[in-house]
Amino acid sequence: MAETVQTPLAPDVDGEAPVATPRWRLVVRRFLRHRLATISLVVFVLLVLLAFVGGELWHYRYDVYTPDNSQPPSAEHPFGTDATGYDLLAQVLRGTQRSIEIALFVAAVSGVFGSVWGAVAGFHGGKVDTLMMRVADLVLIFPAIAVAAVLANNVGASSQGWLLIGLVLAALTWPYVARLVRGVVLSLREREFIAAARTFGAGSWRIIFRHVLPNAMGTVIVAVTIIVAVAILAETALSFIGFGVRPPDTSLGLLVSQNQTAVSTRPWLFYFPGLFIVVIALSINFIGDGLRDAFDNTRSRSRR
Amino acid sequence: MLAYVLRRLLHTIPIVLVGSFVTFVMVSASGDPLGDLKAKQPPVSQAILDAEAHRMRLDQPLLERYWRWLTGILSGDWGPSVKRIDIGAEIWPRLLVSARLVTLAVLLALVLALVIGVVSAVKRYSAVDYAFTAVGFLLLSMPAFWLAVLLKQQAIELNQATGTTLVYTVGEASIPPPPGLWPTVLDVLGHVVLPTIVLAMTSFAPWSRFVRSSMIEVQQSDYVRLARAKGIKRRTVLVRHALRTALVPLTTVVALDLAVLFSGAVITETVFQWRGMGSFLLSSVRDKDIYAVMAWLLLVSLIVVVFNLIADLLYAVLDRRIRLG
Numbered sequence: 174m175a176e177t178v179q180t181p182l183a184p185d186v187d188g189e190a191p192v193a194t195p196r197w198r199l200v201v202r203r204f205l206r207h208r209l210a211t212i213s214l215v216v217f218v219l220l221v222l223l224a225f226v227g228g229e230l231w232h233y234r235y236d237v238y239t240p241d242n243s244q245p246p247s248a249e250h251p252f253g254t255d256a257t258g259y260d261l262l263a264q265v266l267r268g269t270q271r272s273i274e275i276a277l278f279v280a281a282v283s284g285v286f287g288s289v290w291g292a293v294a295g296f297h298g299g300k301v302d303t304l305m306m307r308v309a310d311l312v313l314i315f316p317a318i319a320v321a322a323v324l325a326n327n328v329g330a331s332s333q334g335w336l337l338i339g340l341v342l343a344a345l346t347w348p349y350v351a352r353l354v355r356g357v358v359l360s361l362r363e364r365e366f367i368a369a370a371r372t373f374g375a376g377s378w379r380i381i382f383r384h385v386l387p388n389a390m391g392t393v394i395v396a397v398t399i400i401v402a403v404a405i406l407a408e409t410a411l412s413f414i415g416f417g418v419r420p421p422d423t424s425l426g427l428l429v430s431q432n433q434t435a436v437s438t439r440p441w442l443f444y445f446p447g448l449f450i451v452v453i454a455l456s457i458n459f460i461g462d463g464l465r466d467a468f469d470n471t472r473s474r475s476r477r
Numbered sequence: 478m479l480a481y482v483l484r485r486l487l488h489t490i491p492i493v494l495v496g497s498f499v500t501f502v503m504v505s506a507s508g509d510p511l512g513d514l515k516a517k518q519p520p521v522s523q524a525i526l527d528a529e530a531h532r533m534r535l536d537q538p539l540l541e542r543y544w545r546w547l548t549g550i551l552s553g554d555w556g557p558s559v560k561r562i563d564i565g566a567e568i569w570p571r572l573l574v575s576a577r578l579v580t581l582a583v584l585l586a587l588v589l590a591l592v593i594g595v596v597s598a599v600k601r602y603s604a605v606d607y608a609f610t611a612v613g614f615l616l617l618s619m620p621a622f623w624l625a626v627l628l629k630q631q632a633i634e635l636n637q638a639t640g641t642t643l644v645y646t647v648g649e650a651s652i653p654p655p656p657g658l659w660p661t662v663l664d665v666l667g668h669v670v671l672p673t674i675v676l677a678m679t680s681f682a683p684w685s686r687f688v689r690s691s692m693i694e695v696q697q698s699d700y701v702r703l704a705r706a707k708g709i710k711r712r713t714v715l716v717r718h719a720l721r722t723a724l725v726p727l728t729t730v731v732a733l734d735l736a737v738l739f740s741g742a743v744i745t746e747t748v749f750q751w752r753g754m755g756s757f758l759l760s761s762v763r764d765k766d767i768y769a770v771m772a773w774l775l776l777v778s779l780i781v782v783v784f785n786l787i788a789d790l791l792y793a794v795l796d797r798r799i800r801l802g
Contacts, residue, residue, distance in 0.1 A: 454618035
C-alpha cells in the first residue's frame with residue numbers, strides 16, 4: 174500500500190517554479206492525454222455548433238407549427254413532433270442554445286466576480302478575509318432554487334429574460350468560485366515573488382491582478398468549468414418549475430417540464446430534451462475533470 | 478467546550494440577522510403583493526386596495542416592516558398572507574413532510590457515499606473503481622427532475638404490470654390515511670421511497686468522491702501504516718482508523734450541502750406532487766406572498782445554519798487534533 178501519487182498521467186516535475194504564465198503547452202498536452210475529457214470537449218464543441226449553426230439551418234423553426242401533430246421520430250422529424258405540431262428537433266436545438274448561452278454567461282460573470290472576491294479576501298487575510306468570506310457563506314445558506322425563483326419571478330417572457338436569469342444564477346454561484354480561489358491565494362501570498370513585487374512598491378490591487386490572479390488561473394478555469402455544468406442544471410431546474418425561460422422562448426428544462434406528462438404516450442418528447450441536458454452536463458464535467466488534472470501536478474486524479 | 482459553543486452561537490446570530498434583512502429587502506422588492514388584486518376586472522375600489530395595503534403593512538416604511546416582521550416571529554406571528562392563510566399553521570406540517578424526505582435522502586446518500594467511497598478507495602484504479610466513477614459522473618450530470626419523472630414512469634408501469642401499488646407515485650401520504658398505526662407507517666414509506674431515491678441519487682456522488690479521496694489519503698498516513706505493521710487486520714484498520722478519520726470532514730461537507738438538498742427537495746416534491754415545502758414555496762412566490770416566502774427562507778436557512786453549527790461542533794468533538802482556542 175505504499176503507492177504515492179497514482180495518476181494515470183505521469184506527474185511532470187516542473188511544478189515548483191513560480192512561473193507568471195501558466196505552462197499552457199504543458200496544460201494542453203496533459204489535457205489531451207485525458208481521453209474522456211478530450212472526447213467530451215469534441216462532443217461539447219459539436220453540440221454548440223449543432224445548436225447555434227444547425228438550429229439556424231434546420232428547415233423547421235422552434236416557434237412555427239408544422240402540419241404534423243404528435244409524430245414519432247422519422248426522417249422528416251428526427252425527434253418527432255409534439256401535440257401542437259412543433260418540430261422537437263428545432264425546439265431542442267433552440268433550448269440547447271438558450272441553456273448553453275445562459276450557462277456560459279453565468280460562468281463568465283460568477284467566474285470574474287468570484288475570483289476577484291476570493292483573491293482580494295485571501296490576499297488581505299485577517300478581518301477583511303473573515304468579513305468577505307462571511308458574505309460569501311451567507312449566500313450559500315439559502316437554497317439556490319428558492320432565491321432564484323423569487324428573483325426571477327418578474328422576468329416574464331421578455332427577450333432579454335435569459336440575461337436576467339443568468340445574472341440571478343451568477344449571483345448565487347460566485348461564492349463557490351470565491352472559496353476555491355481564496356484557498357489558492359492564501360498559499361500564493363506567502364510566496365517569494367509576491368514579497369518581491371511588494372518590495373518593488375507595487376500596490377495591493379496591482380499585485381492581485383498582475384501576480385496573484387494569473388497564478389491562480391488554473392483554479393479559476395477549473396472552477397468556472399464546474400460552474401458551467403452547475404448552471405446548466407440550475408437553469409433547466411428553474412425553467413422546469415416555471416421560473417426560468419418562459420414560452421414562447423424555450424429551454425431544455427422547459428421542454429422536459431412541458432412534456433413530462435407525455436412520457437408514456439409520446440416518450441420521444443420527454444427523452445430527447447433530457448438526454449441533451451445529461452450529455453451537455455456530462456461533457457462539461459469531464460472537461461472540468463481533465464482540466465483539473467491538466468493544471469495540477471501534485472494532486473492525484475481522484476480528488477474532486 | 479461550552480465557551481466555544483457559546484462563541485459560535487454568538488457569531489451565528491449576526492449572520493442570521495443580516496441574512497434575514499437582505500432577504501426581506503429582496504423579497505419585498507420582488508413584486509407587488511397586491512398586483513393580482515389591482516389587475517382584477519372590474520377594478521376593485523380604492524378603499525379596498527388601501528385596506529389590503531394596510532393589512533399587508535405596505536403603508537409602512539421598509540425598515541419598520543422588517544422590524545415588525547422580526548419581532549412578530551419571536552412571538553409566533555409570521556405576518557399577513559395575501560391568500561389569508563395562517564402561515565405558521567400551514568408551514569409546520571409541510572416542513573415535517575419535507576424534513577422527512579431530506580432526512581431519509583441524506584441517510585441513503587450517506588450509506589451510498591460510504592460504501593462506494595470505501596470500495597473505490599480500497600480497490601482504486603480497478604474496474605469497479607472506474608465503474609463507480611462513471612456512475613458518479615453520470616449522476617452528477619443528471620437533472621433531478623428528469624430522473625424523477627423517469628422513475629415515476631417506471632413505477633407506474635411496475636404497478637400496472639403487477640396489478641398492485643408497490644410504490645406510490647403521487648403525494649406524500651394517502652388521503653385519508655389508512656386506519657391503524659402500522660398501515661399508516663407503511664403508507665408513508667410507500668410514498669417516500671421514490672422521492673428519497675431521486676434525491677439521494679442526485680446528491681451522493683460528490684460525497685462518495687470525497688470519501689474516496691480522504692480514505693486514500695488516510696491509508697497513506699503513518700498511523701494507519703503502523704497499525705498494519707503491528708499486524709492488525711486490514712479490515713479492522715480500514716474501519717477503525719481510516720474510515721473514522723475520513724468521516725469527520727464528511728459531516729462538514731454534508732452540512733454545507735444541506736441547502737442544495739433543500740433545492741433538490743423542492744424539485745423532487747414538485748414532480749411527485751407533494752404537499753411539502755416545495756409547493757408552498759412555489760405557490761407563495763407566484764402569489765407574491767411576501768411573508769410566506771420569508772417564512773420559508775427563514776426556516777430553511779435556519780435549519781442549514783444550525784446543522785452547519787452542529788457539524789462544526791461534531792468536528793471539534795470527533796477530531797481531537799482541533800484545539801478549541
